[in-house]
Amino acid sequence: MKKIISLLLIFTFGLSSCEKDDICDANTPTTPRLVISFFENKAPAVPKNVINLKVVGEGSPNGTGIIFNKTATDSTQYITxxxxxxxxxxxDKDSTTYSFIYDAYNSNPAAVNTDVITFYYTRQNVYVSRACGFKTIFALQPSSTDPPTIPFLQTDPAGDGFWMQxxxxxxYNIDSENEAHLKIYF
Structure with missing residues (x-):
């Protein structure tokens, strides 16, 4: 009888050392991404698909870009x-710069159009749980206060005209991925 009670006590103490938050659930919200939706410029309520869009972050190795198609094994993984x-x-810093390359793999180089957007923001680390650690949330901020500006800067480095109209x-607050943070009309 003493052995059974001892075994039950050991088993109970063993289970109590495991806590629910030792494993980060895959459904736990982590650092949110910036959600961008594209629309028809002439009919603003109509969503519009981009054509072979490639998004490359400043300093990205070999210009690889963001992976949109995880199942692809060639350069099409960077296209949406x-x-x-x-x-x-x-x-790790208060701004992010991306090149948005429209029709990136078109065989006609004149059809490819690149716009660059720099986003400015402040960051706040928020504790999620012991297993998941911290996530970062963002508050978009103007790049300068004199005069006040919008929290992003759009440029056309190639001089091919803006495809984003x-x-x-x-x-301004990027704390979830539940809705679009930015709408782009083209």
């Missing part, structure tokens, strides 16, 4: 033709 994308913001910020 969707009307909504999610891109990460840097957690209008950019409309939906929310």
């Amino acid at each position: 033709s969707a009307n909504t994308i999610s891109i990460p913001l840097r957690t 209008r950019l409309i910020l939906q929310t």
Whole structure:
């Protein structure tokens, strides 16, 4: 009888050392990405798919870009033709710069168009749990305060004209991926 009670006590203490938060659940929200939706410029309520869009972060090795198609094994993994994308913001600095290359793999180089956007923000680390650690949330901020500006800067480094006609910020706070943060009309 003493052996059974001892075994039960050891078993009970062994189970009590495991806690629910020792494993980070895959459904736990982590650092959110910036969600961008694309729309028809002439009919603003109509979502529009981009054509072979490649998004490359500043300093990206070999210009590889963001992986949109995880099942592809060639350069098509960096291409999307969707009307909504999610891109990460840097957690180690207060700005992130991306090149948005429209029709990136077109055989006619004149059809390829690149716009560059730099996003400016502040960062806040938020504790999630012992297993998951911290996540970073972002608050988009103007790049300067004199005069006040919008929290992103769009440039056309190739001089090929802007393919993105209008950019409309939906929310300054990037704390989830439940809705679009930025709408782009083209």
